[in-house]
Amino acid sequence: MHFDILTLFPEIFRGPLDESILKRAQESGRLTVALHNIRDYASGKHRITDDLPYGGGGGMVMKPEPIFAAVEAILAGETGVPIILLSPQGRLFTQAVAVELARYRRIVLICGRYEGVDERVREHLATDEISIGDYVLTGGELAALVIVDAVTRLLPGVLGDPGATFDDSHARGLLEGPHYTRPAVFRGWAVPEVLLSGNHAAIVRWRREQALRRTFERRPDLLERAELTAQDREFLARLKREKADTDGYKPLGPHKEPPLEHVSKSS
Secondary structure: OEEEEEEOOHHHHHHHHOOHHHHHHHHOOOOEEEEEEHHHHOOOOOOOOEEOOOOOOOOOEEOHHHHHHHHHHHHOOOOOOOEEEEEEEEEEOOHHHHHHHOOOOEEEEEEOEOOOEOHHHHHHOOOEEEEOOOOOOOEOHHHHHHHHHHHHOOOOOOOOOOOHHHHOOOOOOOOOOOOOOOOOEEOOEEOOHHHHOOOHHHHHHHHHHHHHHHHHHHOHHHHHOOOOOHHHHHHHHHHHHHHHHHHHOOOOOOOOOOOOOOOOOOO
């Protein structure tokens, strides 16, 4: 997998790309990343990459010429390469999108800045727009790193455990369940006995149920799209009944007295 990243601030990428899984993926040849400074493709003595917006308003807008020039020089006529503009107006980045992108051999990522990029980049150059969430960032660089990391994890041979990508949160539409390691008891808090039992089938089922429970409690919206077995649905139905029973019982606060149905008055 090769990523071409267009940015005004290539140094932002140095730390994350030089550590951990991304570093090992590059050393093994499974990942290559080329950082392209958009300013290098700007014309004129001052290599200006942004300008005032037509119609007025605050902020600056990234000019189209350097971005078009950069992409055209980098791809040199190669077709079929996704050209992705990182934008808050793009489709939401999910694990499913990461799986989709991992099928490509090469991807171009364009990092916006300031008030955004000239609309002609979006209309006539980018083949896709992606947002990593409904919040505001200073630029597209962090979003680009998120995509590179999530996609790289899916490449064959990148992770030590071949099944790790399938167990991660969101990989199968559910949040991941809890993990434990030594010691078996810490400050009186013990590891669940099933994990110490050696019963592989029971452990697999416990982990599945914990993932279902955590998703049910924290991200129930994910269950609408998750692949569920009949056993999963039965477990979720039990969780719903438990929740209904809990919601139906509302204990009084510590300083509240129960209401008196009859109050007697003495003269």
